[in-house]
Amino acid sequence: MKLLDFVVREAILVDLQATGKEEAIREMVGSLHHAGRLSPTDVESVIRAILGREELGSTGIGQGVAVPHTRHPTLQRLIGTVALSRRGVDFAALDGEPVDIFFLLVSPQNQPGDHLRALENISRHLKDERFVSFLRQAESRENVIEVLEEADHGST
Amino acid sequence: MSHETTVARRQVEITNGLGLHVRPAQKFVELACRFQAEIRVRHNGTEVDGKSILSLTTMAAECGTRLELEARGPDATAAVEALAGLVSARFYEDENGEPIPAEPGMEPAR
Numbered sequence: 001m002k003l004l005d006f007v008v009r010e011a012i013l014v015d016l017q018a019t020g021k022e023e024a025i026r027e028m029v030g031s032l033h034h035a036g037r038l039s040p041t042d043v044e045s046v047i048r049a050i051l052g053r054e055e056l057g058s059t060g061i062g063q064g065v066a067v068p069h070t071r072h073p074t075l076q077r078l079i080g081t082v083a084l085s086r087r088g089v090d091f092a093a094l095d096g097e098p099v100d101i102f103f104l105l106v107s108p109q110n111q112p113g114d115h116l117r118a119l120e121n122i123s124r125h126l127k128d129e130r131f132v133s134f135l136r137q138a139e140s141r142e143n144v145i146e147v148l149e150e151a152d153h154g155s156t
Numbered sequence: 157m158s159h160e161t162t163v164a165r166r167q168v169e170i171t172n173g174l175g176l177h178v179r180p181a182q183k184f185v186e187l188a189c190r191f192q193a194e195i196r197v198r199h200n201g202t203e204v205d206g207k208s209i210l211s212l213t214t215m216a217a218e219c220g221t222r223l224e225l226e227a228r229g230p231d232a233t234a235a236v237e238a239l240a241g242l243v244s245a246r247f248y249e250d251e252n253g254e255p256i257p258a259e260p261g262m263e264p265a266r
Contacts, residue, residue, distance in 0.1 A: 056255060057182055061209045067178060071253075094182070094209075112174045113218050119177060120216035127210050 001117045002152040003125065004145070006105070010035035011081040012141045016089065016102070024089045025050050025068055028081055028104045037079050038106070046072055046106055060093025065126055067119070069105035078114050080105040082144055084135065101126075101135060125151045164193075164232040166225045168239075172246035173253075176217035180247035181209045187242055193229030195239070206239070 011031040018024035029047050032038040038046060049070035053059070060066040066089075081104050088098025103122045107115040125131045131151055138144045170176055176184075188195045188206045195206030199221060204211035206225065217223060223243075227235040242248075250256050 053179075056179060059178055061178070061182070069178070112177070113216075116175050116177060116213075116216040116218055119213045123210045123213040127214070 001114070001121055003121055003148045004152055006078045006080045006118050007103075007148060008032060008035050008037050008079055008081055009141070009145055011037065011079075012144045013081065013083040014138060014140060014144060016083045016085040018085075019087055019089055021054065021089065021091050022047075022051060024083070024085070024091070024099075024102070025054075025104070028068070028083050028102060029106075031083070032079060032081055032104075032106070035081075039074070042072065042074055046070060050104070050106075054092075058092040058094060060091035060099045062093060062095040062097070063132075064088075064093075064097060064100045065103075065132075066091050066093065066099040066101070067103045067105065067122060069107065069115070071107045071109050071115070073109045075106055075108045078105065078107045078111065078118055080118065082135075082148070084138065084144070101132065161228055162230065162232045164227045164236040166236045166240045168223050168225055168243040170217050170219055170221045170223065170243065172249055173219050173251040174249070175219050175221070176212060176215060177253070178209070178213060179249065179253065181212040183242060183247050184212060184239065185209050187238055188235065191227065191229065191231045191235035191238070193227040193232040193235040195235060196226045196228075198224040198226065 013031050018027050033043050050068050053070050059068045083102040085100045088100050091099040134147045185207055197204050197206045199215050225236050225239055248256050
């Protein structure tokens with residue numbers, strides 16, 4: 001699985017306005033909706049589910065990175081988005097630092113394997129300092145897509 | 157008290173339905189970090205740091221995956237015991253990833 005198999009290009013955000021957890025999640029889920037990949041009736045329940053997941057423990061896993069996610073019954077396939085924040089978001093991350101790189105995932109209910117493979121892919125790239133640095137420098141949606149494409153090309 | 161480096165290994169199988177996703181990886185790391193021992197997790201010829209969430213999630217370990225845990229350090233035996241207990245307790249989550257309460261006495265002793 002490659003990043004651009006599930007990252008919705010039109011939903012990528014390079015200048016997240018939110019500075020708090022709930023607004024940040026709203027902005028990202030809203031972006032999936034505006035990109036036509038999430039029906040208006042699902043938006044609120046997806047936001048609620050992601051926030052519910054965050055209550056079990058922040059997905060802000062440290063070093064400025066968070067992977068908010070949930071499973072949702074109406075989804076047919078895994079979708080996700082990438083969001084960058086210039087100001088940093090208070091996401092109650094494990095290391096207490098603000099988050100500036102988000103990979104948000106919404107998975108279908110019964111495909112845990114796909115969720116794990118998307119997570120594997122994201123994790124592998126986030127461990128690569130070059131990838132993270134290029135992502136932070138991306139100024140436009142096109143720049144982010146270029147970084148993801150380059151990462152995907154390097155994947156086997 | 158002995159301060160010799162001991163090595164302990166244990167085979168475990170992921171048995172929670174959703175596999176080693178973010179939350180189980182976080183629980184594993186939280187527990188691993190309570191021990192001095194270095195923790196390695198092996199699967200299919202790859203070996204990752206058991207104290208790094210991102211390393212654990214690169215394994216994409218689905219339900220049914222067998223992993224080898226290895227600890228090196230003065231508390232290696234206790235570390236492997238505790239971590240194997242967490243895995244076999246399905247990371248205290250149900251088939252939908254919802255938390256289930258830990259049984260009394262299941263908390264690892266220090």
